[in-house]
Amino acid sequence: MTAAGVVTPLLEVENLEVVYHHVATAIQGVSLAVPPRAIVALLGTNGAGKTTTLRAISGFLGADDAQVVSGRVTFLGDTVTGRPPHEVARRGLVLVPERDKVFETLTVQENLRALVRGRHAARDAARPLVTLEQVFHYFPVLAERGRQLAGYLSGGERQMLALATALLCRPVVLLVDELSLGLAPLVVESLMTLVARLRDELGLAVLLVEQNAGAALAVANHGYVMEHGRIVYDGSAERLLAHEDVREFYLGVGRREGRKRYTEVKQYQRRRRWF
Amino acid sequence: MSLAGGYFKTTYDGDLALVDTRLRRVTLAALVIALLALPRFASPFALDLVAQVALAAVGALALNMLTGFAGQVSLGHAGFIAAGAFTTAVLVEHRLPSPLFALPAAALVGAALGVVVGIPALRLKGLYLALGTLALHHVVLYACGEFQNHWGANTGASIPPPRLGAWVLKGTTAWYYALTSIAALVLALSVNLQRSRAGRAWMAIRDREIAAESVGIDVARYKVLAFVWSSAITAVAGALFAYQRAFVSVEAFGFFVAIEYIAMIIIGGLGSSLGAVLGAAFVTLLPHGIDAAFARLSVQGGAEYYLFPLKFGAFGLLMAVFLVFEPQGLVGIWRRIRNWFFLWPLRYRPLRPAS
Amino acid sequence: MTQALATTVVVASLYALLAAGYVLVYRATRVLNLAQGDMMTLGGYFLFLAATSVPGAPALSVAAAVGLSALSGFVIYRLLMRPMAGHPIFAAVLVTVTLGILLRAAIVLVYTDRIRHPLPLLGLANPPRRLPGGAVVSTFDLFTVGVAALLFVALFAFLRLSPLGIQMRAAGEKALLAAQRGINFQLLFALSWALAGFAGALAGTLYASNVRLDPSLGVLGLKAFAVALVGGLDSLGGVIPGALIVAAVEVLSVRYGDPLLADVSPFLCLLAMLLVRPWGLFGTKEELERV
Numbered sequence: 001m002t003a004a005g006v007v008t009p010l011l012e013v014e015n016l017e018v019v020y021h022h023v024a025t026a027i028q029g030v031s032l033a034v035p036p037r038a039i040v041a042l043l044g045t046n047g048a049g050k051t052t053t054l055r056a057i058s059g060f061l062g063a064d065d066a067q068v069v070s071g072r073v074t075f076l077g078d079t080v081t082g083r084p085p086h087e088v089a090r091r092g093l094v095l096v097p098e099r100d101k102v103f104e105t106l107t108v109q110e111n112l113r114a115l116v117r118g119r120h121a122a123r124d125a126a127r128p129l130v131t132l133e134q135v136f137h138y139f140p141v142l143a144e145r146g147r148q149l150a151g152y153l154s155g156g157e158r159q160m161l162a163l164a165t166a167l168l169c170r171p172v173v174l175l176v177d178e179l180s181l182g183l184a185p186l187v188v189e190s191l192m193t194l195v196a197r198l199r200d201e202l203g204l205a206v207l208l209v210e211q212n213a214g215a216a217l218a219v220a221n222h223g224y225v226m227e228h229g230r231i232v233y234d235g236s237a238e239r240l241l242a243h244e245d246v247r248e249f250y251l252g253v254g255r256r257e258g259r260k261r262y263t264e265v266k267q268y269q270r271r272r273r274w275f
Numbered sequence: 276m277s278l279a280g281g282y283f284k285t286t287y288d289g290d291l292a293l294v295d296t297r298l299r300r301v302t303l304a305a306l307v308i309a310l311l312a313l314p315r316f317a318s319p320f321a322l323d324l325v326a327q328v329a330l331a332a333v334g335a336l337a338l339n340m341l342t343g344f345a346g347q348v349s350l351g352h353a354g355f356i357a358a359g360a361f362t363t364a365v366l367v368e369h370r371l372p373s374p375l376f377a378l379p380a381a382a383l384v385g386a387a388l389g390v391v392v393g394i395p396a397l398r399l400k401g402l403y404l405a406l407g408t409l410a411l412h413h414v415v416l417y418a419c420g421e422f423q424n425h426w427g428a429n430t431g432a433s434i435p436p437p438r439l440g441a442w443v444l445k446g447t448t449a450w451y452y453a454l455t456s457i458a459a460l461v462l463a464l465s466v467n468l469q470r471s472r473a474g475r476a477w478m479a480i481r482d483r484e485i486a487a488e489s490v491g492i493d494v495a496r497y498k499v500l501a502f503v504w505s506s507a508i509t510a511v512a513g514a515l516f517a518y519q520r521a522f523v524s525v526e527a528f529g530f531f532v533a534i535e536y537i538a539m540i541i542i543g544g545l546g547s548s549l550g551a552v553l554g555a556a557f558v559t560l561l562p563h564g565i566d567a568a569f570a571r572l573s574v575q576g577g578a579e580y581y582l583f584p585l586k587f588g589a590f591g592l593l594m595a596v597f598l599v600f601e602p603q604g605l606v607g608i609w610r611r612i613r614n615w616f617f618l619w620p621l622r623y624r625p626l627r628p629a630s
Numbered sequence: 631m632t633q634a635l636a637t638t639v640v641v642a643s644l645y646a647l648l649a650a651g652y653v654l655v656y657r658a659t660r661v662l663n664l665a666q667g668d669m670m671t672l673g674g675y676f677l678f679l680a681a682t683s684v685p686g687a688p689a690l691s692v693a694a695a696v697g698l699s700a701l702s703g704f705v706i707y708r709l710l711m712r713p714m715a716g717h718p719i720f721a722a723v724l725v726t727v728t729l730g731i732l733l734r735a736a737i738v739l740v741y742t743d744r745i746r747h748p749l750p751l752l753g754l755a756n757p758p759r760r761l762p763g764g765a766v767v768s769t770f771d772l773f774t775v776g777v778a779a780l781l782f783v784a785l786f787a788f789l790r791l792s793p794l795g796i797q798m799r800a801a802g803e804k805a806l807l808a809a810q811r812g813i814n815f816q817l818l819f820a821l822s823w824a825l826a827g828f829a830g831a832l833a834g835t836l837y838a839s840n841v842r843l844d845p846s847l848g849v850l851g852l853k854a855f856a857v858a859l860v861g862g863l864d865s866l867g868g869v870i871p872g873a874l875i876v877a878a879v880e881v882l883s884v885r886y887g888d889p890l891l892a893d894v895s896p897f898l899c900l901l902a903m904l905l906v907r908p909w910g911l912f913g914t915k916e917e918l919e920r921v
Contacts, residue, residue, distance in 0.1 A: 089809065398905070398908060403908050410897035411901065414894060584734075591730075
């Protein structure tokens with residue numbers, strides 16, 4: 001927090017550009033910020049570049065012959081671009097991935113122990129103190145299924161286990177990739193409400209990458225929309241919810257007759273849309 | 276194959292031709308003339324080396340068909356060579372020493388063994404397949420060992436030089452011509468197989484078996500076919516080994532021989548006929564290169580003693596270096612050089628699907 | 631008959647020690663370390679090195695041998711296997727084959743292929759012992775069985791109960807997810823290779839003291855590999871029944887059949903298993919599709 005009352009973001013991405021195989025630009029000029037105690041939604045359709053952005057933030061690009069060619073990622077004031085993923089996680093920037101989110105051959109209890117927090121996690125006041133009891137309080141089903149192999153959990157239970165394990169890493173910023181994927185609408189709603197609770201009760205900051213724009217914007221404070229590797233909309237959640245094009249193309253409400261393809265929309269041509 | 280501009284194919288025959296550009300035709304003719312004329316200029320030692328390279332190339336090309344084209348990993352190559360060699364020994368034992376019997380018989384035995392290995396191989400993939408072939412290699416060697424104990428002399432069976440009617444194949448130059456022409460035949464066979472329906476089916480199976488099956492390729496049939504082709508040719512190579520060495524013994528076909536052949540196709544470049552030949556040349560000439568280097572340095576004392584583990588170790592080291600740093604082998608290096616010239620002044624090819 | 635039983639248990643224990651190394655490396659890195667036999671030989675020669683440098687100090691020599699072997703395993707992973715991380719698994723397995731070649735070449739360069747016996751240098755003897763029931767085994771045969779049992783108990787406890795063991799299992803299943811949970815999986819992979827070196831060295835020092843030491847001991851590794859496969863490549867628990875089965879087949883075939891069968895019978899077991907149940911007795915079936 002600076003003296004002028006401007007809040008320093010916990011996680012800041014500045015002009016990030018990622019290139020695959022030396023020739024294909026996946027994302028370009030991507031800038032976003034996650035302030036403390038907030039949920040930030042990152043929306044977009046398939047192939048927009050959301051997962052690439054998350055991967056670049058959490059340090060996973062190397063496996064895919066991808067490189068960060070410009071820009072940087074700053075977390076709690078330190079540059080984390082290009083750091084190995086386990087180091088990024090230990091600093092408090094924890095990712096809940098889209099697929100492969102639990103260890104299937106380990107029991108639920110073992111899953112909750114398969115993590116390393118980082119040397120200063122215990123002393124760092126900025127990192128929320130999450131205990132096992134609290135986790136069972138938020139996710140009571142995990143307490144019931146303690147000795148079951150995680151491979152036999154249902155989709156919703158897996159998501160809860162993944163979230164719980166991420167919480168036990170004592171994250172400062174939680175990156176959540178496609179929380180709603182493959183889950184029934186009621187389950188999605190309850191999980192989103194839970195994420196909002198975590199923000200309010202634990203002071204967590206969350207970057208929520210979502211295809212389900214409606215569910216995400218319902219709990220988010222701020223939102224970004226990506227298309228073709230760039231950010232095209234940036235504003236508070238209320239403004240995004242009211243915006244005509246977001247409503248039509250991402251929320252699916254709005255006029256049906258004379259429906260335009262989104263590439264024909266004037267805003268698409270501009271680099272960035274300011275409100 | 277990519278061509279620089281200026282070559283246009285106007286007939287189907289032109290498109291199907293194995294050697295299509297004028298540059299390639301000229302190069303091939305020059306190579307043939309050089310090979311034919313070599314005995315006039317080279318020492319018997321050098322001729323023998325080339326003959327050994329040719330024989331190794333036959334085995335390497337056969338292994339490349341199985342592992343490079345069809346993606347079926349096989350660690351049992353030495354077993355097939357032994358099978359061919361011992362078939363020859365068995366026939367010699369039964370007073371049928373002529374190569375007219377031995378070579379086809381070896382091919383048949385190899386093919387049969389290929390079926391025996393290939394059908395169970397349908398259930399296995401990757402590492403498990405490799406291990407199965409390794410186990411079979413030991414079983415084949417055991418059978419050969421039994422034969423050697425009961426019928427051959429204790430250390431091995433000796434083979435008389437091959438005789439076709441009145442003419443006997445004997446002497447370095449004669450073996451040189453025989454082996455290089457056989458290697459050339461097998462190379463032509465390999466390149467043609469690669470371009471044929473079977474070859475395309477193999478490569479489809481190698482790249483993505485499930486997709487191959489779903490477009491209607493009979494995966495089982497082609498996998499067994501790969502084993503049969505590969506082991507038949509390898510067995511013939513084994514028979515040729517037997518004739519050239521004039522001696523057959525189980526000890527000559529240990530696991531290390533299989534590793535040598537795998538090194539040949541890996542160092543040469545997996546999936547490429549040219550690579551198999553290059554790799555065969557590299558692996559065969561490497562020990563002699565080390566010998567020559569040692570002689571040049573004229574190390575004192577009992578240093579010759581260190582030569583064997585050094586050759587052994589150098590071989591392992593080079594294989595590791597190629598596996599780690601240049602997985603596409605010598606052919607990869609050649610292609611990079613060629614592409615550098617093709618693409619200049621650009622640096623990168625347009626994106627292709629991941630290989 | 632009891633002699634055959636005793637011999638089976640002894641042979642099984644040696645195979646189990648080697649097979650443990652295979653399983654540990656496979657579970658972590660999905661690579662078959664075909665150099666495990668040569669790592670065992672390396673352990674034996676480290677013992678010889680220690681025994682010739684400081685004769686008459688068996689505890690020190692054994693500790694040095696297993697310690698150096700564990701360190702070798704660690705270094706081998708960092709230098710040789712880690713760069714192979716993105717490559718196909720078959721290539722990585724071939725690299726282990728070349729590693730075996732390199733190890734054997736290095737050993738022959740330093741020690742020639744003369745047969746060595748470190749036991750007298752350690753100041754120990756290996757007298758035969760008579761078991762109840764009439765079977766006769768050597769003292770080090772008994773050591774082998776005891777050490778194998780201890781190692782397995784320790785490994786089970788470590789992997790099931792300790793935090794590091796759970797992290798190792800997690801990293802072996804999904805390395806990427808483990809990294810996202812702050813687990814430094816590269817370090818844990820190196821640790822599993824160190825453990826494989828440790829187990830191999832136990833086998834090597836015991837065999838060198840019990841029978842002999844020469845560079846060609848690596849063939850035992852290939853036979854033990856059949857044990858790992860019969861039990862299930864990713865199952866530490868499967869090693870024990872696998873070892874007993876393969877050892878029994880080997881001992882019985884030598885006794886009632888042809889002595890030459892000793893080398894082939896493990897591979898016959900391997901083949902039979904591959905045809906009937908490729909993922910082994912206790913392995914997971916999905917593993918078959920991974921490679």
